[in-house]
Amino acid sequence: MADLHVALVRGREDMVTGGNVVVAVSGLDADVVDWTVAIDGTVAEVAVHPDGLLVNGLAEGPSTVEVVVDGQVVSSVEVINHPITGPVFSGPHVMPFFCTFEDFGLEPASDSVDSSDCSAVTEVTWWAHHQDGTWSELVDPTDRTTWPVDLAVTHETGGTTPFVVRRERGTINRAVYDLTVVDDPVSEARAPMWNGVLHYLFGGGCGSGRTQGSIMGSDVLNAAALANGNLLATSTLNTFNTACDDVLSAETLMMVTEHVVETVRDPRYVIGQGGSGGAIQQYLINQNYPGLLDASNTLVSYPDAFTVSPGVSDCGLLNRYYGTPEGSAFTAEQRTAVNGHGTPLFCAAWAATFLPLASPTVGCHSSIPAEAIYDPNENPTGVRCTLQDSLANLLPRSADTGHVASHVDNVGIEYGRDALVASVISVDQFLELNERIGSYQPDGEILDGRRAADPAVVEHVYATGRVNQGGGSNRTVPTIDNDLYSDFAFDIHDRFRTFSIRERHRLANSETAGNRVIWTQPGGNLLVSLGGTQNDLDPVAAVATLAEWLEALDEAGVGPTTRGDGVAPTRDQLLAARPDGLADDCLVDGTHVVGDEVYDGENACTATYPVHGDPRTAAGAPLANDILKCALRPADASAYGVPFTAEQADRLTQVFPDGVCDWTVPGIGQIPLRGTWLRY
Structure with a gap:
């Protein structure tokens, strides 16, 4: 039998789209014998392509692309073709859908x-x-x-x-x-x-x-x-x-x-x-x-939307509380400490941008007509414009409402914990804040009491990959992360997210993965951050540098075009393949401070660009900030390092009847990824 082999030039055989596919025919006899290409036994319509042959005319569903010599199939590949309109693996088309x-x-x-x-x-x-x-x-x-x-x-x-x-x-x-x-x-x-x-x-x-x-x-x-x-x-x-x-x-x-x-x-x-x-x-x-x-x-x-959104909703709750007589007494310093950001302007910026996604009626795209939008009384089956409702294929539905279930949970969150420990707020302020903080409900309204997410929903969110856990190729894909520092401005892009990602992507031995460098420069405000360029930070140069890194990995036999299936570069190989001079880079007063230790310890970079957090980290959450629903431990007045009266200690247990967050253990439902290339 002739030595011929047919394979797709790129992509998965079961995820071909649009009715055509590029294949390469190789083997010792590729230039020796006469061969043709067929689809399920019928001669295929093909065109010469720089990488092989463009095979046209695939029907929707499964087909077999065959290489035929003298009437005999000598090599074949089974493919599944999907419409050019999709879907392939994202689940059924969500309806209604509005064209633009x-x-x-x-x-x-x-x-x-x-x-x-x-x-x-x-x-x-x-x-x-x-x-x-x-x-x-x-x-x-x-x-x-x-x-x-x-x-x-x-x-x-x-x-x-x-x-x-x-x-x-x-x-x-x-x-x-x-x-x-x-x-x-x-x-x-x-x-x-x-x-x-x-x-x-x-x-x-x-x-x-x-x-x-x-x-x-x-x-x-x-x-x-x-x-x-x-x-x-x-x-x-x-x-x-x-x-x-x-x-x-x-x-x-x-x-x-x-x-x-x-x-x-x-x-x-x-x-x-x-x-x-x-x-x-x-x-x-x-x-x-x-x-x-x-x-x-x-x-x-940001690492993902799902671990960021709880802190965003916290901003809405805190902003509301600061509008009450008791909350209005909080000074700017106290609000900064409770919010966890570098300035209260961050919560204001979140309120002006993405907090509306907590409401099913406010955060809709301008192309969605008003009459199509959900109203609990007039249009209960209308389009709901929340984060979770936009992901109907990816998330389970609530048994109580029938709507897509939310992952947001604030049971046990000790708002302002770090501020209390640092004596920036008083015990009474801490207790009053946590007693009255409230929670967002499914239709975006804020009510008294905390909101508990269904543990099964939280587990599903982790298992299916909505939380960045450093899985897949996140520890091996060469990455340059440009950080524009704006922690003290009206912005939503805070520096700690970059280091939250670094924590999540650490190897089992706690080393950084070696595939990611961070370039830090001064930012300015929300518009500067969204623009992505500042000073001599050049996104085009970043792409060129990444291409050099990939070329070096290919030369070492562990790059995208040279490594075998299932092979990934090691940390040492990633570090060895870095282009000359590529490392963590921090621009301080016009001078680049470069080196893989530049973000650790006390130095000019860490002094110029201090890392802050959000309301969850200010409540004790770790830098990784990857816990959606915390495990609980009994509230303990002695755990804050400040004196409580007997009355205050009793009130603490009333404010937190189920306990407070125990950040030293994994969260409820915090499980590993189920796998990659999931279908919905």
Whole structure:
């Protein structure tokens, strides 16, 4: 039998989409014998592709792609094809779903079988980059005589490639995608100058879904990145402000990457980049769907949405309390100590941005019509715009309400514990605060008493990967984390999140994993943080540095293109492959303080950029801040190091009848990941 082997160039055999797939046929006889490709016994429609053959005409569902010699199948691969509209593994399409492709100037697809698929006609435009840094669209890109006389080249000194960019927009997985790359309109080969880096952009925010959405903060016409030779890509469902759904983001990343493979060629490396919610997506994709990203550049990072949201809801409770006569007596110093942040402005910023996601009626995307939104009396089956309701495929429902269950729990939380221990607030203030703090209810209202999350729901959240536990490839994917310090500003991006992630990603021997460096620079405010650049912090240079790191790993035989299945680089291999000079980097008064110990101990960096926390860490939670529902121990007045009267001690047990948090043990329901590549 002929020595021939057929395999997919990229991706999983059971997760092919769009009716086509790129395969490579290899073996000793590949160039010796005559062979053909068939699908389930019928000669396939194929096209020559830079990486092999593009096989078209796959029916939805299972098929077998076969290599045939003299009527005999000598090699085959079974694939499962899914619609280009999805879903693949994210679960059934959530309905209703509101389209926004017209906001991008796209036309509806005439062959769409369901308007809720939000399918649009693919649009290709060509753009010229001018020497003054501006862009203009080329009306007739194939006629070079119409190109602008001040057309730039891709490198200001010594470059010769005309700075002309192909931009493609369309719909995949019900998302609007956007791709750009330096290209030649008359070249037979697509993007001949592409360096093989798929520079994938993830937008921030945290939206409540049910919409095709928008793209926020992801500029695919980034001249510096394009000049470097990168192919830039993003989509509306890789913008967390559209849907705070990391599984849907992972699925869309996979499908858009497959589209790049099929229409251009297989990327050398897929490198993610994005801040805030864009960082969350990368960490959870690396944990839950390892292999989709080869490297990550995260900015103003959060570990995940689920361990951040309890502190956000705490801000709402604390802000309400500070509006009472007793709470209004708290000074700015006392509020800062209770809140845990560097300034009370952080809770104000949370209230102005993402706290509305606690209410099913307030945090809805602008594309969702008012008449479609939930109302407990007028429209009880309407769209609910909370974080948990946007994840109906990923979370269980409450037996009491029928709505998607929340993970938020504040039973046993000793609000202001550290402030009491430090004698910043009095015992009476501590007791009054905790007695009256209240809790958010399913419809976003605040009522007296604490809220207890169902332990089964909490366990499900951990098991299915909504909490960043450092799983998957999070300890092996090269990562540069850009931290813009704004702990004393009106912002929501606090420094301690970066170190919370570091704690969660430590190895079993407590060493850092060796795959992540942190670059720290001064920030400013919320807008600066969302922009992701400041001083000489260059996101494009970060991606180029990550590509160098990956190349070194490949040369060592443990990189994305050279290691075998199931093989990951060790800590020593990751450290050895770092580009020269790459390490933790802290900019202090214009000077870079560099080294892997720069964030430990007392030094200029830690003095300039102190780490704070949030209401949970100020209540005693560890730096990892990964406990959603704490285990309890009996309340003990002697545990605070300040004197309680007998009456105050008795009141303490009344305020905490079930006990207070015991942060020295794992939380209730805090279990390891069930696995990776889960389907819903």
